[in-house]
Amino acid sequence: MKNFIYQRQWGWLASGITLGLAFLLAVAFVKPVGVSTQFVILDGIVWDIFSDDVTIESSTSKTGYSSTNAYLNKGGGKYAKNIANPLNYSFIFVLAMVAGGFVGSKLQSDKVEKNEIYFIPKIWEKRFGSSLNKRYLATFLGGILVLFGARLAGGCTSGHMMSGIMQTSLSGYLFALGAFATAVPVAIMMYNKEE
Amino acid sequence: MNIILAIILGLLFGFVLQKSGAANPQRIIDMLRLKDFHLMKAIAVGIGTSSFSLFILLAINVIDVAHIGVKASYVGVIIGGAILGLGWAISGFCPGTGVVAVGTGRKDAMFFIVGGLLGAFIYTLLYGSLKTTFLFDSLGGKATLAATGSSKYIALLPSAPAFVIAGGIAISFIIIAWKLPNSQSNQV
Secondary structure (H helix, E strand, O other): OHHHHHOOOOOHHHHHHHHHHHHHHHHHHOOOOOOOHHHHHHHHHHHHHHOOOOOEEOOOOOOOEEOOOHHHHHHHHHHHHHHHOOOOHHHHHHHHHHHHHHHHHHOOOOOOOOOHHHHOOHHHHHHHOOOHHHHHHHHHHHHHHHHHHHHHHOOOHHHHHHHHHHOOEHHHHHHHHHHHHHHHHHHHHHHOOOO | OHHHHHHHHHHHHHHHHHHHOOOOHHHHHHHHOOOOOHHHHHHHHHHHHHHHHHHHHHHOOOOOHHHOOOOOEEHHHHHHHHHHHHHHHHHOOOHHHHHHHHHOOOHHHHHHHHHHHHHHHHHHHHHHHHOOOHHHOEEEEOEEOOOOOOOOOEEOOOOOOHHHHHHHHHHHHHHHHHHOOOOOOOOO
């Protein structure tokens, strides 16, 4: 057990079973795992500091909150409500994920030296060189696309693909179809040339 | 209580994503370029085992059906998925694995998160003008293959017992995981 916790990386079977368990426990105790909505909530928390009408307490809305922004006002103001009350389950869950990653990497018996090259995946370096700025620009642009896409789809790999297909949701399959349809050809075009 | 559960379940999920290698963009890119199926196998086993357990536990009322949450199907699910797929291949991160990678100390993941916050903000501003377009045309609404037992969701295969359908799908996923080629290297 101790070795298992300290291993740098688990094999596919152990990874799969523990991943499945994490998704199952979340739905058993609270609700399916979701991540991408919380990017909107964090944006809203910051935006709320600078503007008065991002969240408005409203007795006529279902959640008690509304917003002048159509997206934050959606579903009876549920995003506006969570922005006004950041200490809610979904937001804390995502913050705890950061801590989970931290604990996981700290409890690793063979330490990886986090020198500059560590932030560039080997395959990226082979294809695009060892410029850190280039890599950072790519992850920044990738981030814009990933979260814009996830919000349009109404969920991401966690919410749609894993939680969705777990529940046999049609939307989970449609999302996976869309995501792999671009991700696989783009990854092959971008990274497979050097071989 | 909910906050304590959020901390425990979030910690567990983050820890597992890190240990499975999903927070390592090299692993993601190698999966997407079809060179290393470690993560694909893990995802398939994860979906298979959790789905089968979920429908068994729903059938014997251990899990409250009010806890499940099925998302709607509309055109934007596919198009949004495709846009996400582009960024996923470029960066090697998705929202959850990017968040966990920040916890492991990856600076490239921090740039991903900042980009993600911008992308989500752009969407927040554009939603008002997108919501009346074809992107939100329904493709079946909140539908599942196996009957969940909740009247909020449409069951596409209502005649067979739910755990038989979910079980069949789960077994298919586990067979796929088992049949996909093994990873060439365990350490990337």
